Amino acid sequence: MDGASKTDEYQARIEAALDRWLPALEIPPHRLHEAMRYSVLGGGKRIRPLLVYAAGEALGTDPALLDAPAVAIELMHAFSLVHDDLPAMDNDDLRRGRPTTHKAFDEATAILAADALQPLAFDVLCTDPALVPYADTQVALVHILAEACGSEGMTGGQAIDLASEGNRLEAAELEHMYRLKTGRLLRTSIMSAAACPPRPDLDGTHALERFSDYLGLAFQIRDDILDVEGETEVIGKQQGADEARSKATYPALFGMEQARARVAELLAAALHELDSFGSRADYLTYLARLIVERDH
């Protein structure tokens, strides 16, 4: 299996799908649509969509069914980044090496552009032609995504993260916050593929849930490590930004060595869960390694 080629292929697929689903610039309100497209089509790595397609490979799912969940999850991810970057939140000026949406446009437009990405995500799940014959699957996908983004999911994680500024979280609290803030949407990527026909049996479902949880936590700790050691140029946002705001992070709590050891341990545990899927999970394995060993 050529993981790099597959990644290129799926990235091209998701870029095309995102471009197709986002409102065209010619449609009014123009500036709002421009801000929506700017927020989403900004050259992200598309980790979540890649996970949707990779999990689909492990399960033998028709990729045509996976375009809608891949798009919906990426729109929701973009929504969260735009709001997290706002002055009232993390107050970041740079994202993916470009001005954040409120810097490139203005604050009101950034708030509204993200607000409009949320319902678009849900609407994609309802209207994509490939999914229309499967109403039960559509409802399951909306439910999984809605729960992941709610007050006990991603948005709750961001609230806990903001509240933790200047406070020293316990390790268990920190891992809980990570599970909500980043973990839930990564888990949703995997479990959305599992919600499409053919669905895995209960053992397969549980293995994928555990895989997602280990991977999500490893991803976030890796992100913290990169924030400490990366250079602004490579990671595309201000290096040391977390430390500057005295945010709780894994390396701050345990030191870099232990943080790295925890990432390796979580990756091994995640990959172990894929054993029963055999070679069909080769790309998912490749992707998990790539995500956790990335340098930006």
Next chain:
Amino acid sequence: MDGASKTDEYQARIEAALDRWLPALEIPPHRLHEAMRYSVLGGGKRIRPLLVYAAGEALGTDPALLDAPAVAIELMHAFSLVHDDLPAMDNDDLRRGRPTTHKAFDEATAILAADALQPLAFDVLCTDPALVPYADTQVALVHILAEACGSEGMTGGQAIDLASEGNRLEAAELEHMYRLKTGRLLRTSIMSAAACPPRPDLDGTHALERFSDYLGLAFQIRDDILDVEGETEVIGKQQGADEARSKATYPALFGMEQARARVAELLAAALHELDSFGSRADYLTYLARLIVERDH
């Protein structure tokens, strides 16, 4: 028919349903959940849920099927109010006679609380037990609501409204903005009832669509009139707030007399569309009058 009693009964019903669906204060993150409850349970008139139930009466729909759409639409309405009130948007300190959410809490919490109301709205439609047997209806309800709240619906209307500050909109542009900003969610209230079994035939559907459009426009023009002539105490927000920001409004464009005449004309047109529903639409008629003739 005793319209006032029915209103009391349905208001009690929607308050109980909202309270049941909103996360309890005991569930973390506590402050976020407190802000969500504050934003929704602040004594609104619940016009949109009342329209859902009233349209359901006209169509002979089991009210048990209507609780979920009524809750979902009211959560989405509350979401939009919290974001519209933010400093970067309308910068309002008062709403329903109380401090706005960002004043009672803080800006970040207000943004996040509203962000979490959106997915909750969609999740209610997916998980309410009464709707679970009707997956096609659930998908239709998610679709109608998502489209209404997106960039070519409510959020787009708010973007146009902000962009219009200090500019003189043409009448057609103003009515288009009203249709998106307020009209779409009112229309969604009616059409969500029509999406539940038993569905009306095509003639009935079109009559309800036209009814919704006339009513939505009348509602918004009435709102503008109230903003000019109402007292702060009665309308619960700062009187003359629109004028202070040089916002485009119907009375500013045409004068009060013509604005009032237009409201009366639109109400008559709306009620005419209900003729074919006979006495089953009595409460919907009552409600339409109440909404358009309200003094706050």
